[in-house]
Amino acid sequence: xxxxxxxxxxxxxxxxxxxxxxxxxxxxxxxxxxxxxxxxxxxxxxxxxxxxxxxxxxxxxxxxxxxxxxxxxxxxxxxxxxxxxxxxxxxxxxxxxxxxxxxxxxxxxxxxxxxxxxxxxxxxxxxxxxxxxxxxxxxxxxxxxxxxxxxxxxxxxxxxxxxxxxxxxxxxxxxxxxxxxxxxxxxxxxxxxxxxxxxxxxxxxxxxxxxxxxxxxxxxxxxxxxxxxxxxxxxxxxxxxxxxxxxxxxxxxxxxxxxxxxxxxxxxxxxxxxxxxxxxxxxxxxxxxxxxxxxxxxxxxxxxxxxxxxxxxxxxxxxxxxxxxxxxxxxxxxxxxxxxxxxxxxxxxxxxxxxxxxxxxxxxxxxxxxxxxxxxxxxxxxxxxxxxxxxxxxxxxxxxxxxxxxxxxxxxxxxxxxxxxxxxxxxxxxxxxxxxxxxxxxxxx
Ligand code: NDP
Ligand code: HSE
Numbered sequence: 001x002x003x004x005x006x007x008x009x010x011x012x013x014x015x016x017x018x019x020x021x022x023x024x025x026x027x028x029x030x031x032x033x034x035x036x037x038x039x040x041x042x043x044x045x046x047x048x049x050x051x052x053x054x055x056x057x058x059x060x061x062x063x064x065x066x067x068x069x070x071x072x073x074x075x076x077x078x079x080x081x082x083x084x085x086x087x088x089x090x091x092x093x094x095x096x097x098x099x100x101x102x103x104x105x106x107x108x109x110x111x112x113x114x115x116x117x118x119x120x121x122x123x124x125x126x127x128x129x130x131x132x133x134x135x136x137x138x139x140x141x142x143x144x145x146x147x148x149x150x151x152x153x154x155x156x157x158x159x160x161x162x163x164x165x166x167x168x169x170x171x172x173x174x175x176x177x178x179x180x181x182x183x184x185x186x187x188x189x190x191x192x193x194x195x196x197x198x199x200x201x202x203x204x205x206x207x208x209x210x211x212x213x214x215x216x217x218x219x220x221x222x223x224x225x226x227x228x229x230x231x232x233x234x235x236x237x238x239x240x241x242x243x244x245x246x247x248x249x250x251x252x253x254x255x256x257x258x259x260x261x262x263x264x265x266x267x268x269x270x271x272x273x274x275x276x277x278x279x280x281x282x283x284x285x286x287x288x289x290x291x292x293x294x295x296x297x298x299x300x301x302x303x304x305x306x307x308x309x310x311x312x313x314x315x316x317x318x319x320x321x322x323x324x325x326x327x328x329x330x331x332x333x334x335x336x337x338x339x340x341x342x343x344x345x346x347x348x349x350x351x352x353x354x355x356x357x358x359x360x361x362x363x364x365x366x367x368x369x370x371x372x373x374x375x376x377x378x379x380x381x382x383x384x385x386x387x388x389x390x391x392x393x394x395x396x397x398x399x400x401x402x403x404x405x406x407x408x409x410x411x412x413x414x415x416x417x418x419x420x421x422x423x424x425x426x427x428x429x430x431x432x433x434x435x436x437x438x439x440x441x442x443x444x445x
Contacts, residue, residue, distance in 0.1 A: 010079030017316030149301030160314030206250030
């Protein structure tokens with residue numbers, strides 16, 4: 001029987017999960033795939049560290065290159081993280097013609113195009129199912145399941161750490177910092193958790209999904225990113241009173257007739273909007289009920305209509321499941337000698353453009369901290385009216401202690417640029433005491 005020998009680099013949260021579930025389900029996978037799977041070598045940084053699932057010392061080495069270069073190893077799994085050493089590891093394996101599996105969304109987001117091209121040049125493949133939305137097989141869905149669709153909208157709760165924090169802030173009144181520490185203990189957060197809470201990890205993921213769906217590589221710098229640090233319990237409470245839940249939402253929209261595309265010489269430009277921001281989601285929408293570490297990706301295709309994919313978005317077990325699905329694909333490709341049965345990414349769109357954030361038209365939630373004085377609301381609304389921005393509702397709670405009071409405004413749709421300009425003027429009003437806080441409101445139309 002065909003045997004695939006796997007070399008893994010990284011035995012931390014995800015790596016130890018892969019080891020454990022391959023132990024548990026390896027025989028099942030072997031009977032499904034009709035081949036034998038073996039994991040004889042695992043490279044780590046420290047042999048003495050305690051791990052979420054125990055890995056026998058006899059399998060471990062601190063010399064990753066000896067794993068990649070071992071002629072008996074057919075397939076490499078990279079579970080180290082980061083974009084420097086991990087890139088060297090992946091490049092070394094691809095140059096030897098060895099297929100690579102990675103869960104590293106930062107790496108794919110930053111260097112995906114280059115690595116996919118390298119894989120092609122060396123007649124092998126790069127698999128990255130675990131890089132987006134943990135256990136949800138969303139890469140396969142977009143690459144294969146929706147091949148016959150034009151994707152018009154994607155909405156994703158794609159960072160488990162942020163969703164865990166926002167859920168506990170809403171349901172338990174928890175504070176941000178200790179809840180982030182809990183997420184770290186549970187193995188959800190990145191080694192550098194600012195990647196999670198400042199929205200960059202979600203941006204890496206939503207950029208990968210946007211690239212796959214629209215056929216041109218969306219670079220991290222082209223994505224408008226805001227994280228969850230500005231979200232307070234006050235915002236969560238007021239959003240709820242207005243019928244909304246705050247989620248860190250990645251949004252990809254196909255925009256017909258965008259201004260910058262019209263201005264450009266090329267008439268047939270495909271324009272998309274890609275962003276990650278704290279967003280008010282109506283409580284009646286299914287995404288408002290995606291809680292804790294769970295992720296969900298909502299995809300609207302012109303043929304299929306609305307679809308939703310839900311599952312655990314982080315942690316050792318769910319992520320291991322996604323890595324093992326790539327192991328199955330890679331093992332079958334090796335068994336049958338298929339170099340690129342399904343290309344990791346196909347650049348089918350030559351005229352794609354990511355719209356500048358200023359053109360993003362949306363509804364907005366605005367929280368101001370103002371002096372509790374007659375005429376304050378009139379001053380704020382005069383600035384908004386002069387910017388042609390309509391207010392749809394206002395809350396100014398009674399019975400607040402101190403001189404200032406929160407003023408919450410919900411806006412009708414407005415371009416981001418107009419909102420930003422108006423906010424600069426509003427923040428200069430003497431009655432406005434702290435920097436305004438603005439979040440997007442999404443109605444999924
Ligand atoms: P960990 O920090 O838990 O694991 C990293 C592993 O890399 C450790 O085992 C570490 O060794 C090893 N390592 C570091 N440097 C070297 C080196 N020079 N040589 C060999 N091994 C080395 O990270 P995670 O498991 O959480 O994440 C791994 C990847 O998976 C990242 O790209 C992350 O973004 C991604 N990911 C993580 C998810 C999660 O829920 N945690 C979910 C989806 C993707 P040692 O153990 O000895 O320190
Ligand atoms: N830190 C990431 C998250 C891990 O919290 O979603 C999964 O990619």
